Amino acid sequence: MSNEFIPAARPIIGEDERRAVDAVLQSGQLAQGTEVAAFEEEFSKVLLDERAAVAVNSGTTGLHLGLLAAGIGPGDEVIVPSFTFAATANSVALTGATPVFADIEPDYFCLSAESVKSVITERTAAIMPVHLYGHPANMDQLQQIADDRGLQLFEDAAQAHGASINGRRVGTFGAFAMFSLYPTKNMTSGEGGMVSTGSPEIERQLRLLRNQGMEKQYENEIVGFNARMTNLHAAIGRVQLTKIWRWTKQRQDNAAFLSKNLTNAVVPKVADGVEHVYHQYTVRITDDRDGVAAALRDEFQIGSGVYYPIPNHRLPSFSRAEDLPVTEAASKEVISLPVHPSLSQDDLERIVTAMNKLTGAGA
The missing domain is CATH 3.40.640.10 (Type I PLP-dependent aspartate aminotransferase-like (Major domain))
Known part of the structure; x- marks a missing residue:
């Protein structure tokens, strides 16, 4: 690889x-x-x-x-x-x-x-x-x-x-x-x-x-x-x-491969009747999300993103004392993995291998 x-x-x-x-x-x-x-x-x-x-x-x-x-x-x-x-x-x-x-x-x-x-x-x-x-x-x-x-x-x-x-x-x-x-x-x-x-x-x-x-x-x-x-x-x-539908199909295919092969992360769900276009492929990691993101980058040379680590109601620009428990949990657990159309099959397999190792699958 x-x-x-x-x-x-x-x-x-x-x-x-x-x-x-x-x-x-x-x-x-x-x-x-x-x-x-x-x-x-x-x-x-x-x-x-x-x-x-x-x-x-x-x-x-x-x-x-x-x-x-x-x-x-x-x-x-x-x-x-x-x-x-x-x-x-x-x-x-x-x-x-x-x-x-x-x-x-x-x-x-x-x-x-x-x-x-x-x-x-x-x-x-x-x-x-x-x-x-x-x-x-x-x-x-x-x-x-x-x-x-x-x-x-x-x-x-x-x-x-x-x-x-x-x-x-x-x-x-x-x-x-x-x-x-x-x-x-x-x-x-x-x-x-x-x-x-x-x-x-x-x-x-x-x-x-x-x-x-x-x-x-x-x-x-x-x-x-x-x-x-x-x-x-x-x-x-x-x-x-002129390319949007081809790229969308590739994103969906990439997402399907990841969802089928990731074994210890909460993969994205899709509601009935919905077509998801996977701008981001976002999973939940309940244990040390930030550590997994750092290891993906440093050990496996795989980028990722956290969208979004600070909910809007806690930003200094708004700073509201709201009770939004699902939002708070998501901000601590989500990580978005590469899903873009430029990924090769080798890239997808690297992502799966790295994620399954880091999240303890089979351990």
């Missing part, structure tokens, strides 16, 4: 992407233009069942503008998971609203409907689950709560390109949804985000907000941002979009 380091994630950028960027450079049209418009249209067709898609310069921007476009602002509360990247709660706070943290389900790491019910107040305006690691949140239950309480439902789909529930793709449930296009995601534009919506009103607000409040040049209708995606980034995204 090779002893070359296996990274936790590896962006795949090939000659197709380089040629696409070079074509934009040669055109001289670098800022938002026809490439961005084409990327939005293609993303809509490939991943969103033709729901409207609006490209922006980052995933966090997409969440922020989506919330603003949906009318979220000071005085509102938006229920979010604490077990996620801080961008989810940050985007709420940036609108002047308050993120309210709820617990997660133990099996799928996504927002718990029962916990959501327990934190609803008269100020609650919306629920924003995260489809964490590529596994969809329970949108049926969360939609029912939203409908019963007159709340809006949004989706943080940053990690879930192509995931689905009973054949319905994530990004088509909420009033808006955001997909990240950061380099380590299942597909990338180098940097960027895509916001989907089924509401013409929200779509128009998104397009105004990303472009200084303008639909027509110099006719600023509202106060907006410079949040545009460039043609350069869109050109990369368009190429990646």
Whole structure:
């Protein structure tokens, strides 16, 4: 077996992407233009069942503008998971609203409907689950709560390109949804985000907000941002979009091999009717998770990641005295192993061998 380091994630950028960027450079049209418009249209067709898609310069921007476009602002509360990247709660706070943290389900790491019910107040305006690691949140239950309480439902789909529930793709449930296009995601534009919506009103607000409040040049209708995606980034995204299903199938095959052969770690569960796209392959290790991660790196030359070691409610930026026991347990036990499409069979076998040795299988 090779002893070359296996990274936790590896962006795949090939000659197709380089040629696409070079074509934009040669055109001289670098800022938002026809490439961005084409990327939005293609993303809509490939991943969103033709729901409207609006490209922006980052995933966090997409969440922020989506919330603003949906009318979220000071005085509102938006229920979010604490077990996620801080961008989810940050985007709420940036609108002047308050993120309210709820617990997660133990099996799928996504927002718990029962916990959501327990934190609803008269100020609650919306629920924003995260489809964490590529596994969809329970949108049926969360939609029912939203409908019963007159709340809006949004989706943080940053990690879930192509995931689905009973054949319905994530990004088509909420009033808006955001997909990240950061380099380590299942597909990338180098940097960027895509916001989907089924509401013409929200779509128009998104397009105004990303472009200084303008639909027509110099006719600023509202106060907006410079949040545009460039043609350069869109050109990369368009190429990646043609490869997303092949890469997704490889991630799923890699995950299946790991789940079949890891013998002493709690492997990912998948809910009935769900298609998991394995942005991360996340297992639980109940004994010395951090020691296992260090040994994987130092002894076996295998990268891994802990997503996320500090829940949002305990970050200095929020610091809330919440009782979220499932979140707290997950933050101490999860470790994400390489699952990306660049892995060879030799890489997968090395990961299994190392993990089974470190977690004491057969000892």
